[in-house]
Amino acid sequence: MVYRMMARNRVGFKLLGVNLLSLLVALVGLLLVMQYLATRQILEWHRQRVELVARLVLAEYQGKIQRVAQAANLLADNPTYGELLAAANPEALRRLVLPTMQATGLNILTITDNQGVIQARGHDPEAIGVNISSNPLVRAGVQGKEASRMTQWKDNISLSASAPVNYQDRIVGVVLTGLLIDRRFVESLSRPGAEVAIFFANRLVVNSFKDLPEKALTELLRVKDLAARAPGPKERVQSLELGGQPYTITFLPLEEEEKPWENLIVVGVNRGELTLTLRTLKLVIFGVGGASALLGAFLSVWFSWGMRRQIAHLTEGTRQAAKEELAGDIPVTSRDELGELAESFNTMTRALRDKTRLLKEERDRVAANADFLSMIVHDIKAPLTGVRLTIEALQDETLPPEIHHKLQGIIQRSEGLLLHLHNVLDLSRFEAGSLALRPEEVPPGFVMQRLVHHFSPVAQHQGVALNAAPAPDLPPLHVDEHSLERVLSNLLVNALAATPKDGEIQVQARILPGSDPQEVEIIVADTGCGLSPEEQDHLFEKYRLRSQNSGSSGLGLYICKTLVEANRGRIWVESQVGQGSRFHLAFPTTPTAGEAAEEAAANSILIIDDDPGTREALVTILNRAGYQITSLTGIEGEIEDACRHRVYKMAVVDYRLPHHNGLEVARRLKQCMPNCRIILVSAELPPEVDLGENAGLVDRFLAKPFSKEAILEAVTQLCLTGAG
Numbered sequence: 001m002v003y004r005m006m007a008r009n010r011v012g013f014k015l016l017g018v019n020l021l022s023l024l025v026a027l028v029g030l031l032l033v034m035q036y037l038a039t040r041q042i043l044e045w046h047r048q049r050v051e052l053v054a055r056l057v058l059a060e061y062q063g064k065i066q067r068v069a070q071a072a073n074l075l076a077d078n079p080t081y082g083e084l085l086a087a088a089n090p091e092a093l094r095r096l097v098l099p100t101m102q103a104t105g106l107n108i109l110t111i112t113d114n115q116g117v118i119q120a121r122g123h124d125p126e127a128i129g130v131n132i133s134s135n136p137l138v139r140a141g142v143q144g145k146e147a148s149r150m151t152q153w154k155d156n157i158s159l160s161a162s163a164p165v166n167y168q169d170r171i172v173g174v175v176l177t178g179l180l181i182d183r184r185f186v187e188s189l190s191r192p193g194a195e196v197a198i199f200f201a202n203r204l205v206v207n208s209f210k211d212l213p214e215k216a217l218t219e220l221l222r223v224k225d226l227a228a229r230a231p232g233p234k235e236r237v238q239s240l241e242l243g244g245q246p247y248t249i250t251f252l253p254l255e256e257e258e259k260p261w262e263n264l265i266v267v268g269v270n271r272g273e274l275t276l277t278l279r280t281l282k283l284v285i286f287g288v289g290g291a292s293a294l295l296g297a298f299l300s301v302w303f304s305w306g307m308r309r310q311i312a313h314l315t316e317g318t319r320q321a322a323k324e325e326l327a328g329d330i331p332v333t334s335r336d337e338l339g340e341l342a343e344s345f346n347t348m349t350r351a352l353r354d355k356t357r358l359l360k361e362e363r364d365r366v367a368a369n370a371d372f373l374s375m376i377v378h379d380i381k382a383p384l385t386g387v388r389l390t391i392e393a394l395q396d397e398t399l400p401p402e403i404h405h406k407l408q409g410i411i412q413r414s415e416g417l418l419l420h421l422h423n424v425l426d427l428s429r430f431e432a433g434s435l436a437l438r439p440e441e442v443p444p445g446f447v448m449q450r451l452v453h454h455f456s457p458v459a460q461h462q463g464v465a466l467n468a469a470p471a472p473d474l475p476p477l478h479v480d481e482h483s484l485e486r487v488l489s490n491l492l493v494n495a496l497a498a499t500p501k502d503g504e505i506q507v508q509a510r511i512l513p514g515s516d517p518q519e520v521e522i523i524v525a526d527t528g529c530g531l532s533p534e535e536q537d538h539l540f541e542k543y544r545l546r547s548q549n550s551g552s553s554g555l556g557l558y559i560c561k562t563l564v565e566a567n568r569g570r571i572w573v574e575s576q577v578g579q580g581s582r583f584h585l586a587f588p589t590t591p592t593a594g595e596a597a598e599e600a601a602a603n604s605i606l607i608i609d610d611d612p613g614t615r616e617a618l619v620t621i622l623n624r625a626g627y628q629i630t631s632l633t634g635i636e637g638e639i640e641d642a643c644r645h646r647v648y649k650m651a652v653v654d655y656r657l658p659h660h661n662g663l664e665v666a667r668r669l670k671q672c673m674p675n676c677r678i679i680l681v682s683a684e685l686p687p688e689v690d691l692g693e694n695a696g697l698v699d700r701f702l703a704k705p706f707s708k709e710a711i712l713e714a715v716t717q718l719c720l721t722g723a724g
Helices: 004-010 009-078 079-087 092-102 134-140 183-189 214-229 274-324 337-394 401-432 444-462 481-498 533-537 558-566 593-601 610-625 636-645 661-672 707-720
Strands: 107-112 147-153 156-167 171-180 194-200 204-207 237-242 245-253 264-272 440-442 464-471 477-479 504-511 519-526 570-575 581-588 604-610 626-630 650-654 679-683 701-704
Touching: 004 009, 009 079, 009 092, 009 147, 009 156, 009 171, 009 183, 009 194, 009 237, 009 245, 009 264, 009 274, 079 092, 079 156, 079 171, 107 183, 134 147, 134 156, 134 171, 147 581, 183 194, 214 237, 214 245, 214 264, 214 274, 245 274, 274 337, 444 464, 444 481, 444 504, 444 519, 477 481, 477 581, 481 504, 481 519, 481 558, 481 581, 558 570, 604 610, 604 661, 610 626, 610 707, 626 636, 636 661, 650 661, 650 707, 661 679, 679 707, 701 707
Parallel strands: 464 504, 604 626, 604 650, 650 679, 679 701
Antiparallel strands: 107 171, 147 156, 156 171, 194 204, 194 264, 237 245, 245 264, 440 477, 504 519, 519 581, 570 581
C-alpha cells in the first residue's frame, strides 16, 4: 500500500525529501548559530568568573591591609607602648612587642621621634634599609597620620602600615607593622583554579604561576602597559598565553598608591580545558554540518535533475504552443506526476492540433463564404448603380412633382439597400477575420460635411433638416476612414428613419472635455421618437430589431459598435422616449505605439550588401523614390542592432556576405520582423540553393547586374501586395 502511494506521488515524495533535506541544512545552520552564541556565552561566563575571582583576591588583599593597619593602631593606642617609647627603653619595648609579633606574624618596627630607636626583632635600621627622613610611612606617622601601603625594606617587599604614638599629648614616635610579601603571601591570596602575581614598581615580586618563563613575564608586562593606557575597565581583562598555557588574566591596580599601574596584582585563570572543549564542540558541529550540507546538496541535485529535465521539456512545449507551433509531442522522461503531466500535455496538444485544423477549415469556409458574398454584393451593386444613375438622369427632365417624389423614394430605398449590403459584407469579413483596417489621420469635419451632403437629398425628400456643426480647429482622428464613414452612414440612416417630417438631425463634433489621452467626440442627434431604457440595454446586440416591421436587418448598430471598438473608440447612446436620441462616438487623436511603428516602417527599407558601390547606388535610387533607407555591410552583430531599434517594410539582401549567406540573414530578419519582405540579389546562386524551397523566406530574386527599373518595379510590387 505504501509502495502504491509512493508510486502515485513520486514528485511529491521527491519534493518532500528535498524539503526535509533543506530543513536538515537549516537545522544544522541553526545549530551552528546556537553553537556560536553558546561559545560566546560560555566565554562571557568565563570572563565573569575571572572578574569574580579577581574581586575576591582584591578583597583578601584589602583584608590583609586592614589587619596590618589594625595591628599598628592597636600598639599605637597602648599607653604602656607610648610610655616606653617616650622613655626610650628598647628592651622593655621588645618584650612588649614580641607577643604581638608572634601572634600576628607581623614585623613590628618602632621609631622614636628624638633618638631614632628601632625595635624590629633585634635588627638595626641599616639592616633593613630604613631612611627615617625619606620613608613615606614614617613621614606620615611623624605628621600624626595613619598610612598603609606596599613598601620595600631593602631586599624585601612587605605590606606595611604606620600609626603615630601619642604620649602626654605629643607624638613620641611611630609604630610600623608589616607583612612580608612572599610566596606564602601570594598563595594565601590565590583561589582554586586561579594564579596570582604581584608587581611592585613595575617589577614582578612574586607569583604563583607555574614555571613562568622570562618571555611570559615580558608579554605580561607588555599587556599590562596596554591595559594601563586603555580608557575603560573592560580592557583590563585580557586573553594571552603564559608559559605555553592559555590564560584569561585581569589587572588589579592598587588605587591607594600614587602610581597604581606600577604596583598591582595580576589574577590569571587557566582556560586550557575550556578552549579544548570549545574547539572539540566546534569541530564536531562543523563536521556534522558540512557532511549534512554535502549530502543534502547531492540528494537535492539528484532529485531535482530529473524533475528539471521534464520541466524543461514542458517549458519548451508550452513555449512552442504559445507560438502556435504544435508540430509534435514532448518527450516523457519520468513516470511520476510530471510524466503524467507531460502525457496530459501531449494529449492536449494533439486535441489542439485537431481543433486548430478544424478551425482553419472553418475559417477557410467562412473566408470562402465571405469571398462569395463579396462577389454577390459586387454583382448586385453594379446593376443597382445603373438603376440609380438612370433615376437621377430622369430627375433632371421635366416631370410631374409626384413622379419626382416617387423617383426620390426609389433613390432613398436603393441607398438603404446598398447600406444593408455593406453591413452584411462587413459582418462576413469581421467573422472571417479578414476585416482590414488602415488607421490614418482623418479630419472629422471633412467626413461629416461629406456625408451630410450625401444624405441631404434624402433628408429634403423626407422634410427633415440635416446639418453638420463641427467645432473649429479639431485635431485629426487616427482611425480607418472607411470605418468612420460606415459608422456615420448607419447612424444617419437610422436617424432619418426615426425622425418625422419637420424634424431635425444634427451632426456635431468637439474635443471631449477631460479626456486623457485626447479624444474627439462626434454626436449624431435627432428629434425622433426616442428609445426606452429596455431598448437601450440591447441596442447594440446582433440582429436586435425595434419592431418586426421596421425593415431593418438588425446589423447596423452592431456593425457600428464593432467598427468603433476596432478603431479604439467608444459608442454610447442618450435617449428618452418622445425626445429623440443622441448617439456619441469618441475616437483617439494619437496612434498607439504599434501603429506609430507600422507607419514609420511603411517606407523603411534595409539594404545589406558588402559591396560599397552597389550599396551607395541602391541608397541613392530608393531615396529619390521616397523611401527611408538604412544600409549595412552584413558584419557580425550589425543586423541584430538594426532590427532592435527599428521595424522595416522590406530588405534587399545580397546572397554572398562576409559572415553569413543571404538565406541565413533572411531567416534572422523574419524571426525579428515576420512581415518584412525580402528581395535576394546575387550574381549567381550556388547549385544547392533552391528558391522554391525557401519561398517563405525570399519574396523576390534579382540577378546581378540589374537595372534601376528592375529594383524599383520589385520594391513597388511588394509594397502594393502587402505582407505575405
